[in-house]
Amino acid sequence: QVQLVESGGGLVQAGGSLRLSCTASKFTLERYAIGWFRQAPGKEREGVSCISSSDRSTAYADSVKGRFTISRDNAENTVYLQMNNLTPDDTAVYFCATDLSLWNSRCGTNWYRNRYDYWGQGTQVTVSS
Numbered sequence: 001q002v003q004l005v006e007s008g009g010g011l012v013q014a015g016g017s018l019r020l021s022c023t024a025s026k027f028t029l030e031r032y033a034i035g036w037f038r039q040a041p042g043k044e045r046e047g048v049s050c051i052s053s054s055d056r057s058t059a060y061a062d063s064v065k066g067r068f069t070i071s072r073d074n075a076e077n078t079v080y081l082q083m084n085n086l087t088p089d090d091t092a093v094y095f096c097a098t099d100l101s102l103w104n105s106r107c108g109t110n111w112y113r114n115r116y117d118y119w120g121q122g123t124q125v126t127v128s129s
Contacts, residue, residue: 047112
């Protein structure tokens with residue numbers, strides 16, 4: 001059973017920063033493409049970012065380009081999402097996700113439509129104006 005755990009969420013003022021972490025036990029994140037998603041109340045879940053396993057290439061939603069950075073620390077078995085210049089529109093529950101089909105894979109152009117069977121419980125990010 002793959003268990004992903006997100007952390008690092010919280011309350012921050014507009015213009016502030018947060019760094020989210022995605023870790024796993026008994027599962028090596030390094031070998032899989034990992035996606036970050038978010039869901040705000042009353043809105044559909046949307047893809048935020050993705051990092052490939054094969055070449056560490058990255059992808060971002062247009063709404064976060066230039067502000068968010070996804071990265072890996074393989075020694076820590078962790079994928080990070082550094083979020084800068086946050087706005088109230090970034091308020092949401094953030095999830096990391098992966099799938100066994102993403103082993104040794106690039107995220108791909110339509111990375112937000114990849115199959116993701118394994119999800120964390122989410123971490124709340126609230127940005128006040």
